[in-house]
Each structure stands twice: as structure tokens, then as C-alpha cells.
Amino acid sequence: QSTFTPADGSVALAVVPGDGIGPEVTAEALKVLEVAAPASVKFEQTRYDLGAERYLATQEVLPDSVLAEIRQHDAILLGAVGGKPNDPNLPPGILERGLLLRLRFELDHYVNLRPSRIYPGAVSPLSTEILGKGDVDFVVVREGTEGPYTGNGGALRTGTPAEVATEVSVNTAYGVERVIRDAFARAQRRPRKKLTLVHKTNVLVNAGSLWWRLFEEVAAEYPDVTTDYCHIDAVMIFLATDPQRFDVIVTDNLFGDIVTDLAAAITGGIGLAASGNVNPDRTAPSMFEPVHGSAPDIAGQLVADPTAAILSGALLLDHLGHPEAAARIETAVIEDLAARTPGEKRSTPAVGDAIAARVAG
């Protein structure tokens, strides 16, 4: 049995609360996790202080020794990292590339999983006419370890009028095939069994042909899964006018980033959007985090909605082999959302308490 699939007993959990509202929402996620986990599961937490604060104090982003320690855990729960916008002491990308993306890449989180459901009671910016067409319930499988996020590229004659800056999207058959396989397997497990590939094959023809070819090849092994293709620009229109058409979406790292934020917006906001950075081969711990950022503007006031972090905890439990416990959290969240009244202002811990109480039942 591998370290990263503890069936029961002690689960080594690396907790990275991060900056801003990160620690606030993480506390609630942990509260609910403890209540929801089967009695046989005991979380052994190790806290890692990483993020903008640590960087500003020590110039350290993610020391190799810390990464090596985190790697020994069964799973990672992350809050949010990021300092004040435009802080001159925080070079752009330093935390994103050096911490968040480094964890995703080093731990081979090639499936970035982002479920999108409009729960009853959630406030969607879409019209009642669009919402009335039916339930919105899809999941985005975003590739997490290559594409435009590799950090390839560079700049020449920086700072001069002759500057040239490049970004290279690197796509490998190895990397594309494995995420497509994961997405087909997920689609097959869902009632509608439909998988949509999202790309821009008519312009990005090199990467597009690779994605298209492997999508077709793997599709042949899943005759019961309905397949579809949408250009990234057309997806914008469909998410706004017909989000019901999607069941599972598979796409690259950058398109996935964009699609999932729109998905979060239409399904009730970034306060509800959970994500898992999953290593399906279990060669390293997977990491669970809300899609939202550290929101320094509202930090310290205990007004952040911890629901996305709590739902990320449900994804963590599911990944560790406890789907019933995960479902209990989701049900509790659905009940809590349905009980919310417009304009109500509960504190972050009050929302966590309410959901934990529902889970405890």
C-alpha cells in the first residue's frame, strides 16, 4: 500500500494556510473535515507557513527541504497564497510560479479537478430564463503540469524598445494522453457520460492537433462516452447561455484556468468553487484548495465565505477513499446554502460551525 492511499488510520495532512483569508477558511475546512471523516480516520496535521508573509520576512518561497517534507504526507490542504496587489517587494509570479505551480508540477498534479454545480439557493448572475433550462452540473478536468504554464520562454533586450518576450506552451503526448484518459474515465462514471474537449485547434494548430488526435484515440476505447469539441471562445458563449450542455470538460492548463473562473462565476461565485490538484497515479500527495485567492482586502475581518475551502476538504476525503464522508459534506453545504437568506452576514467561523453541525447531523 502506497503512502498516498491510506485506507484508514492515521492520515498525514500537510496544511498550508497561506496568506490573507487563507488561514481563516482553512480553519473551517479542517473543522468540517474532522467531523466528516470516518471514526477510523485520524488526521495528523503538520502546518507549513508558506506564502507572501514568509517570503517578505525571509525571502524564502519553498525551500527544497520543506518540499521534501510535504512530499511525505498523504495529502495537502491549502488555503490561499498571495500578498497585496502591486506590492513592490513581491515580484509578479514569485509566489505563483515558486510555490503554487511548483507544488503542482513537482508533485505531478496533472489532473486539476474543478466541479461546477449550481446548488439550490446559490446566487448565479445568469438570468432565470437560462437557469430555468435545467440543472447545471459539470466538472472541469484541467491539465496541471504542462501547456502555457511550464515557464518556458524568456525575454531578449529586456526593458528596451527592442524587447522580445516569449511564452512557450509545451504539450507532450505523455502529458496530454494521461489527462484525457482520466477525463474519459470520469465521464464514464457519471450518468450523462459526456466529455467535451476545449481548445483552439483552428489557431493553435500544433498543440491543437496533438490534443485532437489523442482525444479521438482514447475516445475509441470509450464507445459509451459521448464526445464533443468546443473552441475556447465558443465555450464562453455556451457557459453564459447554455451551461447545461456540459458534463465533463477536458482542457489545457491556461484554458482550464479561464474556463473554471467563468464556471465559478456562473455557479454562484468564487466563494463556492473547490478544486483538487490530483496526482491520480498516487506517486505524490494530492493538494486541495479553494479556487479563490487570498483576498487581502477582506482579510482579518472573518467575513470570507469558507464554503469553497470546505468543499475542497470534501474532494480530499473522496480522494483518500471516503466518498460517503465527502458526500456528507456536500449535502451539508447544499442544506446550508438553501438556508441562507439574501444579504445575511455570517462570520467565517459561523458558516463553518453551521456546516459542521449539519455534517454531525
Next chain:
Amino acid sequence: QSTFTPADGSVALAVVPGDGIGPEVTAEALKVLEVAAPASVKFEQTRYDLGAERYLATQEVLPDSVLAEIRQHDAILLGAVGGKPNDPNLPPGILERGLLLRLRFELDHYVNLRPSRIYPGAVSPLSTEILGKGDVDFVVVREGTEGPYTGNGGALRTGTPAEVATEVSVNTAYGVERVIRDAFARAQRRPRKKLTLVHKTNVLVNAGSLWWRLFEEVAAEYPDVTTDYCHIDAVMIFLATDPQRFDVIVTDNLFGDIVTDLAAAITGGIGLAASGNVNPDRTAPSMFEPVHGSAPDIAGQLVADPTAAILSGALLLDHLGHPEAAARIETAVIEDLAARTPGEKRSTPAVGDAIAARVAG
């Protein structure tokens, strides 16, 4: 006087109706153009049959001799190009890269201009609560000649399990600065004088730093323009929940493609979205086209909405120095939209006739 700024008299217009609904909507755009143009302006049209049909019949996409002819015109009106989805005889990207993007790149259309307004009567998928917050009226200045659209990149070991495919986004100070300058000048001419840069500077740090640096540098010359920055993922959320916050957006070729389709969706659909591929230096003719595609599924039935093509004609007139004529078209469209009844089915020519009649007054 340059060829591409005819104040009056004869205007040489290259017309590329294209495929599918392209010819249908182009006919209506021309109808309205003729009525709206000042009496002193006489359009001399040359029709160029380019697109999927021509390619399938002759294997020709855009012969150099045709490009040379088109280049001699004062402006280009394009309908839409593209064949049936997944036609095995149409390699992916062949028309996009070979025709549409080739025209944009060869004619140096570095400002891809896409106005986004929610006109009264237009059907938006957003909720009445979001729409009630105020008027939505912004314009996207999308870079049109570099970025991820350059066609740089390639593939190695194609078709094998060891394939690597790359796409290179190429950004130059030359190309980024000129589009940013255009956007600042446009923002300054608008009442709200606000410009938002859209990028993903926290991940695409090379290109991001270049865009950021030039944005800051040019901003210093426009102290009366308010500036803002949004990551592309955050823009998804804002367009869905607070589109009122935008006035002018400047962004790269790929982000602009994505943002403008979402903008079209929320402002009433792709049936209304007009665009100009503008060469502000007037070293070659600018090209005006609806954002929508050739929609082969509804072609031949005369049911396509020609409004986007008609509004593209207004952008053409504005570019040629006839802002009052352009405004007359926009006013006629606004009146026509307000008079539409839900579910009504007017034919393509009926919509064109109605708008032309209102322009004629």
C-alpha cells in the same frame, strides 16, 4: 492623401462574403452602408470569393495575387469564412491561418476593435439584478498581429507517443506599445476615460512584464486616464457579475479572442457583435467583420441575424472618416432592437430592410 483615407468620392471596397451565412449578412451590411454613407461617397465594390468553398474547389486559400489586389482597396468588408465542422477535406486552421489571420497579419491590423454595449431590448443571459446595476458599454482593443497567434512553434515526433508540440507566444515592445497607445488614445476620447489591461502576469511572467512595463510607461503620458489591471481569469468573473466596471480593455490576441466572445454573449449574443481589424497607421486597408462565424448549420435559410455585419459596416464608415453616418447606423440598430418582439422571426433581408429604412429616416 493616402489610399486608405478617402475623405470623399469613390471608395474602393473589397468585399469578401465568404461561406455559409457570410454572403447573406454581407448583402444586408452593404444595403445599409449604401443608404448610410454621405451622398459624396460612392462605393466601388470588388467581390472576392475566398473561403471554404473556394478552397474545396480549387485548393486555393489566398493567392498572393489576390492579396495584392485587396491591398489596393480603401477598406475590406468580410462576412464569415469556414466550412462544415470536421470536414475531412478542410485541415484544421487552414482557412483561419491561411486567410483570416493572414489578412490581419499582412495588412498589419494591429488593433482588433470590438465594441460591447447592451442595447435596450437586447436579450442578455445575465440576471436583471446584474443588468440593473447600470449601463454596459465598453470596447475591447485586442492586439491583432502577434502573441499566441503568430504561428510560431511546431511539433516533434508527430503522431507518436513521444510527440512534443509547442505554441510560442511572441510579444515585442514594438507591437505591444503601439496597441497600448491606441487603447489609451481611445480611452481618453470616451467620457469615463478608463483603461483596463488584461493579462496573466502572475504566470506568463515574460510577456506579462513586457505588457505591464509598456502599460505603465504609456499611462504616464495620459494622467487623465484611470488605469486598472485584471488577470484574465478574474475578468471572467467581472464580465459575469460586474460588466459595468469596464470602459476600454486592452489585451493580447488570444485573451482578446476569449474576452470578446464572452462580451458578445453577455451583451446580447454573437448576432450583434461587430469588429474592426484596424490598421491605425493606414499603411494598408482595414477590415470589418462580424465576430460570428459562417454557421453552416443555418446557412441558406435566410434566418441569420445580419445586425453584427451591419454594425461592422458602421465601424467601417467611422474608420473612413464618417462618424455621423456610423452613428446613424447605430441609432437605427438601437431602434430596431427596441422594436423587436420576443420570439419574432424576421428573415435576414427583412432585418436589413428595416434597419436601412430607419437609416434613410
